[in-house]
Amino acid sequence: MASNQEEVTLLGVIGSPFVCRVKIALKLKGVEYNYVEENLANKSELLLKYNPVHKKVPVFVHNGKPLAESLIIVEYIDETWKNNPILPSDSYQRALARFWSKVIDDKIVGASWKSVFTVDEKEREKNVAETHEALEFLENEIKDKKFFGGEELGLVDIAAVYVAFWIPLVQEIAGLELLTSEKFPNLYKWSQEFVNHPIVKESLPPRDPVFAFFKGRYESLFASK
Amino acid sequence: MASNQEEVTLLGVIGSPFVCRVKIALKLKGVEYNYVEENLANKSELLLKYNPVHKKVPVFVHNGKPLAESLIIVEYIDETWKNNPILPSDSYQRALARFWSKVIDDKIVGASWKSVFTVDEKEREKNVAETHEALEFLENEIKDKKFFGGEELGLVDIAAVYVAFWIPLVQEIAGLELLTSEKFPNLYKWSQEFVNHPIVKESLPPRDPVFAFFKGRYESLFASK
CATH class of the missing domain: 1.20.1050.10 (Glutathione S-transferase Yfyf (Class Pi); Chain A, domain 2)
Known part of the structure; x- marks a missing residue:
């Protein structure tokens, strides 16, 4: 479970399988987070600032530090919150x-x-x-x-x-x-x-x-x- | 340095940047390995057996266990041989x-x-x-x-x-x-x-x-x- 000092935000759109991957990982870890629904026809300043290379969701922000790419985010979540491991230990x-x-x-x-x-x-x-x-x-x-x-x-x-x-x-x-x-x-x-x-x-x-x-x-x- | 019991083989072609990534990682770790030059016009049985999904080089074989995809191989090498870390610890x-x-x-x-x-x-x-x-x-x-x-x-x-x-x-x-x-x-x-x-x-x-x-x-x- 995230401590009270953790600030976790997910920028996503509801129909995206890539965003859903991050949601599943966060749910599995029991991490609470702010979810921000993006409008891909009119991307937010935050999305463009945090993912200038791809300008895509998901963007994951942990204590102000942004990350993009769903599988990389899921690995980061797994390394940060150790309960219910997502990747094998071997x-x-x-x-x-x-x-x-x-x-x-x-x-x-x-x-x-x-x-x-x-x-x-x-x-x-x-x-x-x-x-x-x-x-x-x-x-x-x-x-x-x-x-x-x-x-x-x-x-x-x-x-x-x-x-x-x-x-x-x-x-x-x-x-x-x-x-x-x-x-x-x-x-x-x-x-x-x-x-x-x-x-x-x-x-x-x-x-x-x-x-x-x-x-x-x-x-x-x-x-x- | 790999111990005498380690068997490490790399299937590659000389002109491939993806194969070269694996070579650099192995050199950095000081791992000795057998290198097998593939002929992509006539792929070996071993290549097709070890990488049936992509049928591409590099294929890395560690003690009989095959792996494909250069960046995944480099991460595996980094996790297996701990000297000269390739990925950051944070x-x-x-x-x-x-x-x-x-x-x-x-x-x-x-x-x-x-x-x-x-x-x-x-x-x-x-x-x-x-x-x-x-x-x-x-x-x-x-x-x-x-x-x-x-x-x-x-x-x-x-x-x-x-x-x-x-x-x-x-x-x-x-x-x-x-x-x-x-x-x-x-x-x-x-x-x-x-x-x-x-x-x-x-x-x-x-x-x-x-x-x-x-x-x-x-x-x-x-x-x-």
Whole structure:
């Protein structure tokens, strides 16, 4: 639990999986914080000051010291508040956790997003195939474990909130089959376990407005075609 | 120094900045290792087995346990061999070192490479501008420090071997001005300091064959235009 002298602020937007990663980590640690919802169409002075390189959320501010990049923030949180460890204590396992988290960012987020938010069918097919290929690696990695971290939530689970919550949402919008129980039974089972974990459940955004927001964005692509 | 019981192997190619990062880290720690030069046109069984997700070098193998992704390997090396620390001991400084290393990979490597290896002038201009914008952040970050890590080499310096050695090489091939002493005096000064550091000097590939290799690749773009 954060002491009274800790000042923790998170700049975010409700529909961002990257912000949600930080929320889960903070909830897991029992850290209280001020949450500031940003308007990405009109970014705050604070956001631009604290993350001039990317001008993106999340931005995490601990006692006046700003940090950007969700996975780097989650590691910092884990190093700062020691209860409920997020990264494994063994250095090789820790390196593997970092590796799989990076795979999610490098191979799954971009491809799955592009498979939904495009009007080009060929582009869509290519990205669906790339998403499936990358999810297959996660399917083989989770096997019959409860979480990627074992019995408890860990870094890869938190990174994969995108897979558990956002992929089902955007695949429904576009009528795609990216993560299904038929294609990826272990990963699908994990995703159900994960979104129903009490810590995660309390950290996820409400589904309906996020669905509506991305449906609006999806349909605008076709309207302007 | 690695004990006699340690088995350390690095799969790499001579012209790769990502492999060079691992070489610098190992040299800094005084770890002896077997180096295996890969042929990327005909990847070894070992490479495909150890890095099935990316099928890329570097692959680092410690006592039979494989790891991929250069920055993750460097962190693992730093956690395993404790002498000559590469990451700062303070957790906020450590997070910042991870942040700037990621900026190099996300904002500089891709843009600078694309500014060289393209036949499209508009594409080139766009990527030159993006490279300059990102290098400006590094220029402001290094200021008048000797190294990004302070008085000693650290993670950001090692990540930035690409900036110090590869950018000057490929900008010469394409006749571009990406990193020059006029545009980025502090960063240029750092790059000279860095490539002349004894540990780095011994870890860099010989310039001429690497230059010839990339020149060949560059010219083939225009030949097939």
